[in-house]
Amino acid sequence: LQQRKLRQLKLLKNALLKRMFTAKKSPTLRFRDFSKDWKLHKLQDITDRLDNARVPVTASKRIAGSTPYYGANGIQDYVKGYTHDGEFLLVAEDGANNINDYPVICAKGKIWVNNHTHVLQAKNKKIDILFLMYALKFLNMKKYLVGGGRSKLNAETMMKLALKLPELDEEHNIGVLIKNMDVLITQYKYRIQKINKFKQFLLQNMFI
Template identity: 25%
Template sequence: MKDEKKAPKLRFKGFTDDWEQCKLGDVFSFLKNSTLSRSELNYESGKFKYIHYGDILTKFGDITDTRNFSVPFVTTPEKVIRLEKYFLQNGDVVIADTAEDSMVGKVTEIQNPDPFPTVSGLHTIPIRPNKEFAAGFLGHYMNAPFYHDQLFKLMQGVKVLSLSKSAVIQTKINSPSYCEQRLISRMINLIDGTITLHEEKKRQLERLKSALLQKMFADKSGYPAIRFEGFDKAWEERKLKELGDIQTGNTPPTSDSDNYSLDGVLWVTPTDIKSLVISNTAKKLSQVGVTKARIAKAGSILVTSIASIGKNTLLRMDAGFNQQINSLTPTSENDSYFLLTQSEKWSEKMKQIAASATMQIVNKTEFSNISTYVPVHKEEQEKIGSFFKHLDDTIALHQQKINNINSVKKSLLQKMFI
């Protein structure tokens, strides 16, 4: 029977031939994977590198250059001979066959497995193409929507999803000429490289922020290690209740729909706290709901105090919030962004309080009595707050660029693959 021919919506100029379609089992051989235990692995040294399904789900992209990734080494000498038949080669593809969500079926294409031979480990399906594909094409293609969507109806399980070899072997693979494969792969590699660049810049800024948080805020000595010029007085110890008004939120009855509306006042729950400054919430309060809620004023810092302890955000507008959150509305003598930045240190103390209690909770009294150190002059608070705001904005900018580029990539994968 003649193979079905297809073509994608978006192509490089000069390519018009339809893509060839075939079953995965017709163009791939299934390799054996290793089932070594964690006790036989080591991150420091050894003879072989070992790819676990968790590495594919959380660490690896479409392509894995094993020279650039920290993966466990196999260290047990007596396993050497047994592992030789499992060595991966350039162009081999490793499929994660287990996950707790739809990430099951994510793949990575192996590149440069030398100088340390690499083996595919627990809960993986390693496969090897029987014909030549352009470097990187398979990794990009098999993570793209057309191919990955085929796997959804093949998944088994409820809480933990899994794929079998017998299911994967029936999936369909479409591919163009080698030349077109190479152009597609190069373009997506360029996009991935740009994403990686912004991710690394973001990580560097986050590491810088972490270091500066330790040096620009005073400890028990009352003096920070790094200060802005013109400030030399010791910081003063204060309890949070001395820095502003503290409230614990509440929940207007959700059974009464009159308390909520689509375009009302923000109503914050812990799941809404995803960034340092909050701008939107899943639910909003109606004018009726506002009268039943506890409202924190713009400039307040919200801190989660039950279960997910110490998630912090700053309000730019008045908002209600639920009983899992405490708010601190700074007095006029204190700077909101300074306190928001410092709240990362409050969180550390809150987690200690919660860890010593029967329930994971920091009540209003405990929250109010957390002690911290603040500058004598508000001007120093404002300089520190402004500095960290600029740093946070730059980190957020890189994250936004990452999100935008990922959106472009997602759109291209939908249009350039079939």
């Protein structure tokens, strides 16, 4: 039952994304009271790239602390100090574990970022960072990558990516909706893990 609900949630999310992030001037599925066409923007026009502040630190030289230390695929460690402070999008530069679900992460507050992920910050408060994260995740990043075994997303290529954006309130509503769906998906995954662990416990301890 839990597995079936999880599959249904994933299918629903994918269907929503396809109808919202469309090639048309506006999506085929929208919140009520929004009717304006979405406008095309290059990433370089709506975000600043803050890669110059990145500092890679080998594991043996990191000082333990409370600041999340980010690599291409997310948090790798917690360290003392920080390289960035604010609200950012982290887009894997190289070393992505799954290029079919390309790592794009929303990070807030003090963070430490190494040299394997690009750091983007919205140029103004008229961009909802959560919406922007999902818009980037929906793109097929594979066609923009270069290199062989360790595929790379060059900064120049990334900043020229074009995205369609609605007005801020609609961005916010879409971002919150998809985030809530992701929370539900995570909760179902956790429940399934607990059920599987319980089954394993029963098999190991009751049927000897």
